[in-house]
Amino acid sequence: MVAVQNGILGSARLSLAVSAGKLAGHTGRLLRVGGGTSLPGMVARALDPDVLRKMVGSTRARKLVVTGSNGKTTTCRMIAALAGAAGQRVFQNRTGSNLIQGITSVAVNGATIGGRLDTDLLIFETDEATMRLAVPEVKPDAIVVTNIFRDQLDRFGELYSVAASLEAMIGELPAESSAILNADDPLIASFAPEAKARRIYFGVRSEQVGAAVPEHAADTIRCVRCQHDLEYRKVYISHLGAYRCPNCGYERPPIDVAVTHAELSGTASTVELETPAGPLRLHLPLPGLHNIYNAAAAVAAAVGLGLDLSEAAAALADLRPAFGRLEEITAGERNVVLGFVKNPISYNTTLRTVLTRPGRKHVLAAHSNTVVDGEDFAWLWDVDLEELTPQLASLVVSGTKAEEVAMRFKYAGVDEPSIQVVPDRPAALEAALQNVESGGTLYILSGYTPTHELRRAMVQRGWVAPFWEE
Amino acid sequence: MPKPWTLRICHLYPSLLGVAGDRGNLIAIQQRCAWRDIGTEVTEVGVETVPDFSAFDLILFHGGQDKEMDVAAKDVGDKAESLRQAVETDVVMLAVCAGYQLLGHYYQPFIGPRLAGIEALDLYTVGGARRFMNHIAIECDFAGGTRSLVGFENHSGQTRLGPELQPLGRVIAGGGNNGEDGAEGARYRQVYATYLHGPVLPKNPWFTDHLIWQGLRHRYGEIEPLSPLPDGAEERAHEAALKLALRMKGKTTALEPTPWRR
Numbered sequence: 001m002v003a004v005q006n007g008i009l010g011s012a013r014l015s016l017a018v019s020a021g022k023l024a025g026h027t028g029r030l031l032r033v034g035g036g037t038s039l040p041g042m043v044a045r046a047l048d049p050d051v052l053r054k055m056v057g058s059t060r061a062r063k064l065v066v067t068g069s070n071g072k073t074t075t076c077r078m079i080a081a082l083a084g085a086a087g088q089r090v091f092q093n094r095t096g097s098n099l100i101q102g103i104t105s106v107a108v109n110g111a112t113i114g115g116r117l118d119t120d121l122l123i124f125e126t127d128e129a130t131m132r133l134a135v136p137e138v139k140p141d142a143i144v145v146t147n148i149f150r151d152q153l154d155r156f157g158e159l160y161s162v163a164a165s166l167e168a169m170i171g172e173l174p175a176e177s178s179a180i181l182n183a184d185d186p187l188i189a190s191f192a193p194e195a196k197a198r199r200i201y202f203g204v205r206s207e208q209v210g211a212a213v214p215e216h217a218a219d220t221i222r223c224v225r226c227q228h229d230l231e232y233r234k235v236y237i238s239h240l241g242a243y244r245c246p247n248c249g250y251e252r253p254p255i256d257v258a259v260t261h262a263e264l265s266g267t268a269s270t271v272e273l274e275t276p277a278g279p280l281r282l283h284l285p286l287p288g289l290h291n292i293y294n295a296a297a298a299v300a301a302a303v304g305l306g307l308d309l310s311e312a313a314a315a316l317a318d319l320r321p322a323f324g325r326l327e328e329i330t331a332g333e334r335n336v337v338l339g340f341v342k343n344p345i346s347y348n349t350t351l352r353t354v355l356t357r358p359g360r361k362h363v364l365a366a367h368s369n370t371v372v373d374g375e376d377f378a379w380l381w382d383v384d385l386e387e388l389t390p391q392l393a394s395l396v397v398s399g400t401k402a403e404e405v406a407m408r409f410k411y412a413g414v415d416e417p418s419i420q421v422v423p424d425r426p427a428a429l430e431a432a433l434q435n436v437e438s439g440g441t442l443y444i445l446s447g448y449t450p451t452h453e454l455r456r457a458m459v460q461r462g463w464v465a466p467f468w469e470e
Numbered sequence: 471m472p473k474p475w476t477l478r479i480c481h482l483y484p485s486l487l488g489v490a491g492d493r494g495n496l497i498a499i500q501q502r503c504a505w506r507d508i509g510t511e512v513t514e515v516g517v518e519t520v521p522d523f524s525a526f527d528l529i530l531f532h533g534g535q536d537k538e539m540d541v542a543a544k545d546v547g548d549k550a551e552s553l554r555q556a557v558e559t560d561v562v563m564l565a566v567c568a569g570y571q572l573l574g575h576y577y578q579p580f581i582g583p584r585l586a587g588i589e590a591l592d593l594y595t596v597g598g599a600r601r602f603m604n605h606i607a608i609e610c611d612f613a614g615g616t617r618s619l620v621g622f623e624n625h626s627g628q629t630r631l632g633p634e635l636q637p638l639g640r641v642i643a644g645g646g647n648n649g650e651d652g653a654e655g656a657r658y659r660q661v662y663a664t665y666l667h668g669p670v671l672p673k674n675p676w677f678t679d680h681l682i683w684q685g686l687r688h689r690y691g692e693i694e695p696l697s698p699l700p701d702g703a704e705e706r707a708h709e710a711a712l713k714l715a716l717r718m719k720g721k722t723t724a725l726e727p728t729p730w731r732r
Contacts, residue, residue: 005544108618159535160536221485222537222541223539227537227541229485232559318631325557369714373604375603375604375622375714376490376603376624376667376668377491378490378491378492378494378622378624378667378668378669379490379491381491381492381493381494381497381669381672382488382491382493392569400667401710403703403706403707403710404673404707404710404711406703406706407673407703407704407706407707408494408672410703410704411494411497411501411672413500413501416700416702416703419703421706
């Protein structure tokens with residue numbers, strides 16, 4: 001199948017592609033147009049469409065693919081931290097650039113000019129829709145599936161077809177590889193029972209957190225086998241939890257990497273885990289139950305890769321939030337919390353974390369319709385914005401979808417005249433900051449493209465480093 | 471002075487059908503009633519229960535993915551008679567996408583067995599190979615004058631109406647019922663069936679008010695027109711969506727792959 005060109009022409013072409021990709025990345029960074037994320041991969045693929053397949057095919061580094069609806073970026077950062085602490089050299093896509101160009105950039109940035117990947121571990125954060133392109137080229141040693149939520153249906157098609165194609169890929173993994181799956185997600189837990197790969201389940205078994213019934217935005221609360229409504233003993237996020245089908249008996253499988261104890265605060269959490277390598281106690285400097293899931297997924301991936309976990313606690317203790325994941329930024333006399341939201345579950349999860357912080361909230365909400373952000377913003381009506389309304393101090397809406405966002409907030413009970421509509425992103429940031437008293441905090445809740453634009457405006461003010469310098 | 475009016479709303483299969491933010495339709499109805507001091511009473515109706523649907527004034531029957539639609543289709547047969555009776559006694563119904571398809575004779579998916587509808591409307595739907603995923607705009611004549619509805623369609627089902635059945639409107643931009651005959655949705659007595667998600671009601675406040683008014687008429691008989699509301703945000707969102715639909719006119723999907731354009 002793999003047409004590896006061993007001839008001089010083939011390697012010259014690879015070398016040219018890698019050099020040009022690297023150059024494009026450097027130029028992008030110099031020109032401050034956001035290099036290093038997808039540009040190197042795009043340029044390299046244009047010169048040699050087989051560049052990724054060739055590089056990963058000849059490296060001794062192990063390859064890990066992380067996919068799912070939410071939590072990919074943070075999970076990848078955690079895995080990289082765990083691998084680094086275990087003495088591994090790691091290359092990864094760090095800024096959520098997870099389409100095929102961004103994935104190719106991981107290899108281009110990590111390679112020598114000759115296209116050689118002299119490293120131990122390659123981590124590829126991969127968009128669900130890109131999996132069918134990326135997996136055959138990367139041939140991963142392990143695949144992590146974080147969760148499947150409804151995410152931009154206009155782009156991915158329906159949730160179940162996404163799940164079916166992921167299941168097929170897990171089913172085709174060779175015996176020496178690992179499938180790291182979320183036991184608490186009924187759909188994912190049921191994936192490819194006949195798969196040859198080693199199966200490692202992660203999940204939460206803590207009594208301290210979670211609720212008794214699924215929230216209304218939950219997606220898959222019916223049995224994957226018989227379609228009967230599932231019964232939950234405990235719900236952690238949306239449809240993630242301890243479930244059982246009263247009709248056919250399908251239930252959550254035994255968990256290999258289990259969170260047995262969790263304590264949450266508005267900005268951090270402490271968790272205890274049971275793992276095949278022994279118990280772990282971790283302090284996570286990131287808020288929210290979703291980050292506890294991310295940590296469990298990362299530890300399970302480390303178990304799958306056979307990494308030494310003795311330094312795990314230290315490795316995760318000084319983790320900073322990924323780009324735009326409730327990232328705290330000092331903006332002169334004020335603070336900004338940048339929250340990237342992309343679907344009802346990520347928005348609700350982010351919102352709940354914001355609402356645990358004291359005081360009334362100054363908010364900037366921004367969405368734009370683009371290829372990456374999607375065209376259909378109907379999902380904003382599944383976000384529980386009604387919970388934010390009583391805590392609002394001021395509201396600016398922005399982006400090419402500003403009118404729609406304004407209307408959504410109006411129907412969430414915000415008085416229409418008090419909504420400031422400022423479509424231009426830098427101007428909206430300016431207007432929103434003017435609402436905030438000295439020492440106060442502005443909460444930004446925004447989609448992918450406006451998050452980048454607003455962050456870039458803050459980079460220009462010198463408040464935060466460009467994300468590629470992280 | 472609060473009017474002593476309360477609109478009795480039935481939200482059909484809320485946990486199955488509501489995939490594309492269709493819950494926004496309920497929010498729009500509730501808020502526009504609340505802003506006029508009209509009460510609302512919402513009853514959620516799921517599987518394995520058959521209420522007397524004629525005891526509601528307005529029924530919401532929304533869209534869902536294939537798997538959820540399967541579950542709803544298996545159940546809706548038991549409810550069919552009561553639902554048809556409600557339709558014939560002028561209960562208002564908003565049916566969207568899967569809900570629309572299940573009002574007809576059948577839905578034949580592209581792959582898989584045929585799902586029986588409740589035969590309330592003379593229409594049938596066949597799953598096609600292409601999927602309409604785009605902004606859509608249609609024009610309608612049923613509420614006095616010609617007015618536009620805007621939304622987002624996301625369906626591969628192609629619907630054909632029987633000769634006597636009126637469409638909800640004519641396609642200005644988008645696919646509509648089948649991408650061929652220029653018709654969108656269906657209208658019969660007080661049933662308003664459509665492929666428009668978005669959700670459809672918030673961005674089309676005149677349509678929301680029409681449904682509320684007809685629902686109140688169902689309960690209270692002849693009543694005065696509803697008092698107007700300041701609809702600045704709604705009108706701006708409507709204008710923006712109309713502009714998008716016209717710009718995307720002629721495309722099946724709004725998302726032709728253009729990797730480098732953000």
